[in-house]
Amino acid sequence: MIVCHPHRLIYLKTRKVAGTSFEIALSGACGPECIITQISPRDEETRQALGLPGPQNHTAVRNGSLVRFYNHMPAAEVRAALPAEVWEGYRKIAIVRNPFDAAISLHYWHGGHRKGVPFDRFVAESSELEDTLRIAPLDGPDRIDRHLRYEALADELAAIGLSSVAERFDGIRTKAGRRPATGASVHEIYRKFPQAADIVADRCRAEIAAFGYARPGDGASRELD
Incomplete structure (x- = not known):
């Protein structure tokens, strides 16, 4: 996670x-x-090669206690660790992705296909499936200001004045390649594991409803073929 003072972000x-x-x-x-x-040492090498700032200021003392900022830190913990004027005065953003699509990427990321873990079993058992709204809630005291759609990220970033970040992002792709280029589209996977769609629809129902994501097989979801 990042607290970017120049952009109050x-x-x-x-x-x-x-x-x-x-x-x-x-x-x-x-x-x-x-x-x-x-981030990981390998990804830090990428950042260093680009001449961009690396990890900094990720530990601090708040009210006499040491706090540590870390990867995938939930909003509740970030809010508790930051001064109130920063949390309340800065724009809080996160990226959201179609859960039906993200679940497939999680399965490949954890090597479920190599380990022989069926996709429907993976989505039933994974503790990470609901992480998006745990990290970046839609409501409550820890809610964030804007969820940026992964599927239209350049447009989302332009809308909040971060076009320069979008341009830089276009040239960076870490952790790519674990998911096959063929045979692993949303519709192919859910045709093979139809019960998995029910599981994802139930476990991720709040974000599916909030962002209007379509269930695999619906006409509106064709862009994920």
């Missing part, structure tokens, strides 16, 4: 949304006082 990092690539891109907009959390 708090970025909360959700899962399987090209979040590390975006984090690297956003770090280019940060100054020496900004909070930038650690």
Whole structure:
């Protein structure tokens, strides 16, 4: 996650949304006082090669206690760790992705296909399926200001004045390649595992409703073929 003071922005990092690539891109907009959390050594090499700021200011003392900012830190913890004027005065953003699509990426990321874990079993058992709204809630005291759609990220970033970050992001792709280019589209996977669609629809119903994501097989979901 990142706290970018020049843009008065708090970025909360959700899962399987090209979040590390975006984090690297956003770090280019940060100054020496900004909070930038650690990513993997390999991804840090990418950031360093681009000449962008690396991890900094990710530990602090608040009310006499040491706090640590970290990858995929939930909004509730970020809110507790930051000064109230920063949490309340900065725009809080996160990236959201169609849960039916994100679940497939999670399955491949964890090697479920190599380990012989069927996709429907994976989505039934994964503790990460509901992480998006745990990290970046829709409502309550920890709610964030804007969820940016993964499927139209360049437009979403332009709408909030971050076109330069979008341009930098276009040239960065970390952690790509785990999901096959063929045979792993949303419709192919859910045709093979139809019960998985019911599980994802139930477990992720709040974000599906909030962002109007379509169930696989619906006409509105053809863009994910």
